[in-house]
Amino acid sequence: MQIGELAAASGVSAKMIRHYESIGLLPRPARRDSGYRDYGPADLHRVKFVRRAKDLGFSVEQMRELLRLWADRSRTSAEVKSLALAHVADLEHRAEALAEVAGALRTLAEACHGDDRPDCPIIHELERR
């Protein structure tokens, strides 16, 4: 299968597949005489794995580690769980930070009458001395 098909089947763009290859996240595939990359089912399996990890918000470095853990038959589930939980904590922290900022700004905006007058508590807060 060539890269376009792999991209369509995996949900990862051809651009990103090449990129992942260049940083060593994906192995260099066989090439046809034309130079075209030639992938097999195992490649699709791996790229799908990467896509699901990406959808769960893992960074490239974390994906690298997950792939390593995936390949390592002797690793314990505790290792995987620990990586996942650390990532969950990070995600939750970021979500909370965003929600906090959103809440603060919403409070400010709600105090703004939002009419034709220029006076506005949002601007007022921003320009506080």
Place this chain on the structure above:
Amino acid sequence: MQIGELAAASGVSAKMIRHYESIGLLPRPARRDSGYRDYGPADLHRVKFVRRAKDLGFSVEQMRELLRLWADRSRTSAEVKSLALAHVADLEHRAEALAEVAGALRTLAEACHGDDRPDCPIIHELERR
């Protein structure tokens, strides 16, 4: 005041102050004979405004708009409120997306016994065919 002092007083790094100047978010300040940037109290006021907007999660382009609204005495509070609420919606959306992903991964991780055995539902989910 020179840039280091402005940075310390505003909480925005000197690096970023120069950057904001280069993209036109901050005006080009006066220069001393030495070439050093020379700032006054009005500059500090403006940089603080920018920092508060940044802390509220506004992007550079949104800050540009906020600065315009700040300077425009004839703009209505409705204009400001509308920009703020659009941003709040965006922040809330991103926070929710992160929280959702975190929740999904937490559920997976909680299903993992996390012991010495290799079997792991997290990996299992990632490698789903």
Place this chain on the structure above:
DNA sequence: CTGCACCTTCCCATCATGGGAAGGTCAAGC
């Protein structure tokens, strides 16, 4: 006069992603 803290500009890096150019390959249709 030396040393140190500060300043200047310029280039490069991050992270994940895409755009686009210049050029090669392949299969289908005439």
Place this chain on the structure above:
DNA sequence: GCTTGACCTTCCCATGATGGGAAGGTGCAG
């Protein structure tokens, strides 16, 4: 066989916000 269009290749550049660091100038205190 030749054209056309879809696909592929590599390479460079861009994003947004931020920082690192180099090479060199300035200013002040000892």
